[in-house]
Amino acid sequence: MKSARDPICGMTVDIATALQVEQHGEIRYFCGESCREQFVNSLVPSDPAGPCAIVIFGASGDLTKRKLLPSIYHLVANGVLRKEFAIIGVGRRDWSDRDFRGHLREAMEEFASPNIDNELWDLFEDRLSYCSGSYTDLETYRKLDRMLEQEATARETGGNVLFYLSVPPESFGSISTYLGESGLLREPAGNWRRVVIEKPFGHDLASAMELNLTLSKVMAERQVFRIDHYLGKEVSQNLLVFRLGNSIIEPVWNRNHIDSVEITAAESIGVEGRAAFYESTGAFRDMIQTHLLSVMALVSMEPPTSLEGEAVRNEKAKLLDAIRIPSKEEVRTGTVRGRYGEGEVNGQLVPGYLDEPSVPSESTVETYAAIKLWVDNWRWAGVPFYLRTGKRLARRVTEIVIRFKNPPLQLYGKTECSPLGPNLLIMRIQPNEGMTLQMRAKTPGTVTRTRAVAFEFDYSQFGSVEFSDHSTGYEKLLYDCIVGDPTLFHRADMVEAAWEIATPILDGWESGIAGELTTYAAGSWGVKEADRLMGKDGRQWWTM
Ligand code: BG6
Numbered sequence: 001m002k003s004a005r006d007p008i009c010g011m012t013v014d015i016a017t018a019l020q021v022e023q024h025g026e027i028r029y030f031c032g033e034s035c036r037e038q039f040v041n042s043l044v045p046s047d048p049a050g051p052c053a054i055v056i057f058g059a060s061g062d063l064t065k066r067k068l069l070p071s072i073y074h075l076v077a078n079g080v081l082r083k084e085f086a087i088i089g090v091g092r093r094d095w096s097d098r099d100f101r102g103h104l105r106e107a108m109e110e111f112a113s114p115n116i117d118n119e120l121w122d123l124f125e126d127r128l129s130y131c132s133g134s135y136t137d138l139e140t141y142r143k144l145d146r147m148l149e150q151e152a153t154a155r156e157t158g159g160n161v162l163f164y165l166s167v168p169p170e171s172f173g174s175i176s177t178y179l180g181e182s183g184l185l186r187e188p189a190g191n192w193r194r195v196v197i198e199k200p201f202g203h204d205l206a207s208a209m210e211l212n213l214t215l216s217k218v219m220a221e222r223q224v225f226r227i228d229h230y231l232g233k234e235v236s237q238n239l240l241v242f243r244l245g246n247s248i249i250e251p252v253w254n255r256n257h258i259d260s261v262e263i264t265a266a267e268s269i270g271v272e273g274r275a276a277f278y279e280s281t282g283a284f285r286d287m288i289q290t291h292l293l294s295v296m297a298l299v300s301m302e303p304p305t306s307l308e309g310e311a312v313r314n315e316k317a318k319l320l321d322a323i324r325i326p327s328k329e330e331v332r333t334g335t336v337r338g339r340y341g342e343g344e345v346n347g348q349l350v351p352g353y354l355d356e357p358s359v360p361s362e363s364t365v366e367t368y369a370a371i372k373l374w375v376d377n378w379r380w381a382g383v384p385f386y387l388r389t390g391k392r393l394a395r396r397v398t399e400i401v402i403r404f405k406n407p408p409l410q411l412y413g414k415t416e417c418s419p420l421g422p423n424l425l426i427m428r429i430q431p432n433e434g435m436t437l438q439m440r441a442k443t444p445g446t447v448t449r450t451r452a453v454a455f456e457f458d459y460s461q462f463g464s465v466e467f468s469d470h471s472t473g474y475e476k477l478l479y480d481c482i483v484g485d486p487t488l489f490h491r492a493d494m495v496e497a498a499w500e501i502a503t504p505i506l507d508g509w510e511s512g513i514a515g516e517l518t519t520y521a522a523g524s525w526g527v528k529e530a531d532r533l534m535g536k537d538g539r540q541w542w543t544m
Contacts, residue, residue, distance in 0.1 A: 004028075007461075008035035049075070049482035051084030052192075053148055053157040057135065057175055058166035059089025059100065063198070065107035068164065071474035073112045077120055080479055084158070086151035090131045090144060100130035111472070127155060135167070135175050141182035148184075159191040162481055165198070168277075172197050173214040180218025187223075196225045196481055199290045200281060201490065204506065205499035212492040225481045226490035230291035231298075232477040234459060235429040237488070239298040239400075240312075242427075242435070252404070254379045259422060261299060262386045262401040262542055263292050265429075266393040268345050270522070271367070275358040282365040284337070284509075287389040289502040293320065294490070295429075296385055299400060300375055309486040313494065320497035322377040330372075331508030332515075333536075336529040337366035340392040343522030350392065350522045366517055367391045370530035371505065372537075384537060388530060392522035398429040401542040412440065412450045421452055424542065434458040 001014045011031045018029035019036045030036040054072065056064055075081035089100050105125070108116050131147055133140030152159045163179060165172055176195060179185050185193045195215075202208025215224055230236055243253055252258070265287050271278045278286065294316075301319040304311040326334065341352035353359060353367050368390030375385065404423040424438040437455040442448055480488055508514050520527045525541075534540050 006031045006035050008038050047483075048080050048082045049479050050082035050160075051156055051158040052160035052162055052482055053086040053088060053151050053155070054162045054164060054482075055088045055090060055144065055148070056164045056166055057090045057171075059091040059130065060093050060095070060103065061091075061166055063166045064089065065104060066111045067472045067474045068166065068478070069104050070108060070112035071472045071478050073108060073116075073120075073124060074471070074475050075479060076124060077117065078475075080475075081482070083123065084156040086127045086129070086155040086157050088129050088131055088144065088147055088151070090133065090135075090140065092132070092134060094132050095130050097129045101125050101128050104128065135171055135178070138178065138182060141178050141184060145182060145184060159188065161191075161193050162196065163194070164196045169198075169200050169203075173211055176215055176218055185219045185223065192223075192484060193219075194223050194225055194481060194484070195219060196227055198227055200285060201226055201290075201495045202499065203280070203285070205496065205503050208495050208499045212495065216492070221492060222484075222486065224489075224492070225486065226495065227477055227481075228290060228294050228488070228490060229473050229477065230429075231294055231488040232473050232475075233398075233429050233433075235400075235427055235433050235435075236295060236298060237476070239295075239427070243299075244303050255381055255383050257404055258383055259403045259405045260384045260386065260537075260539060261296075262403070263295055263299070263388075263399075264401070264541070265292060265389040265398045266395060266525075267389075267391050268393060268396045268523075270340070270350060270392050271353065271356050271359070273357065275356055278367075279359065279363060279365055282369075283367050283389050283391065284369040284371075284502065284506065288369055288371065288387055289498055292387045292389060293323075293498045293501065295400065296323075296373070296387065297494075299402075300380055300385070302379070307487070312487050313491050317491060317494045317497060319375065319377075320494055320501070322375050322380075323497075323501050324374040324376045325500055326371075326373070326504050326508075328504070328508060328513055331505050332513050334372035334533065335505055335508070335514050336370050336518075336527055336533055337509060337514070338368040338390070338518045338520045338527035338529070339363075339365070340367050340390070340522045341519040343392065343524065345392055345394075345523040352519070352522065353392075364517060366509075368393075368520060368526045368530075370526070370533055372533060373501070386534060386539075386541075388526065388541070390520075390526045394523055394525055396431065399542070400427040400429070401425070402427075403539070403542075412448065426542065432458065 002016065003012045004015050004018065006013050007028055009031060013029050013031050015029050018031065019033065021028045021030070021036060021039060028039060030039065056068060058064060072081065072087065076083070105121070129147060131140065131144050133143060148161060151157050161184070165175055167175065179195065185195070187193050202211050243249055297316040297319045301315040304315045339353050342355070343350060354361060354363060370386065370388035373385045373387065375383070402425040406422055421440070426436040426438065428434050435457045438452050439455065440450045441453045443451050477488060518527045518529060531540065
């Protein structure tokens, strides 16, 4: 019998008798009608979002051409954004609609897809317009209001508007205030108005609280969408499904079975001409305070009572509140930072951070950080969470490693020269999204020897899915903003809780209690102190 695997239930089926569906030239086989139906339903795109107008402040910037416009194009191309939409770019450049369209057309081929569909582009281009003006001039907002009214009629956007602030963080407060004062955030019956802001949400706790207060004066919290592109990544979204949808995993997800958790976001790129931004942030603010704490919340939050946005966010907020605020001693012994020096990455010699363009020679900014955190709640008491990130590391990889406790008796460890390694669950966020469960098995032969074996799950097993060819990672997040689903976005209290954890670490580093900023060679795995941080606890970083 020739057999195949049912992609829904995993059963082996006889292809001669199994039900079939063709997907992109490949035949899928199913054990029965219900699996076949589930598969077919999963191919139908989500309900289309819209109608709406999308207003992008910072329209001539990098994010607009690299991520935002390509994502909106992908949403339209995949039928998940209705054709009743308009995009208005706002910027200081004195551009006409034509200039704006020309600028984006080129970028689309580079960042959306090399094969832009001309018919679709015509429709898209027709809905693009540009509003030139200063962000601090009320006249810009009046002009925008008039343009939005025209679009509401011409494109039937229904008066719904998503304002995307793709601007430096110092402008979030003032643009929101102008939007509020010019009446653009008012929601007449049946319409919605929402504002998207990108991280960083403040520079420290005080500035984050101030920003939250400013926003709250002109709009309701449900109108604010604080975006974190790490939460749009597939594996991040899969974390809760994996934890709560599998009866084999859920019972072991706690201190009784888990020894420690490691979250790594390693980048091989350097600051890439963003020194001005990076000098005011550094690796800790840029990656740990934001992305990695959000991922940690997903790994460790309690199950929500439903998948409704606020129910999920309540649990994330509770978890962030339960993370222990590090004491001075914990900052001294449980955090390390470093800065890359010259070195070789992917076979190329690259300069050290201090030699990057526009980095001042007296810079004290870290490009690498590793910290240990504790969650003081019933589920996680005693389980350390190790978080690390860095630029110019050996390889680009973002992974969560769950290290399980050893079996109570080391029966098999005795027959080996090395002790029995723990079971590991490695969840790869990027690249090659997937999961690996590392277990022990006996090698064949008369003598009992064990070896680690890997059970792999790779996202490519899902075959071709929505946006899979040219995803920017923003499609899901933009879609959620337009349909008004806040689940993946930060709420004001979550941002403040994250800053409460970060502040003593940043203060400690500034006051010098945590030792020197050490240099690591570009292309290495970062500073040696990070190995000692784990080594003191009898553990070592998972080597990728
Ligand atoms: C951004 C940071 O938020 O995330 C960048 O500002 C970083 O410094 C980037 O390079 C990493 O994102 P990704 O999706 O490439 O891991």
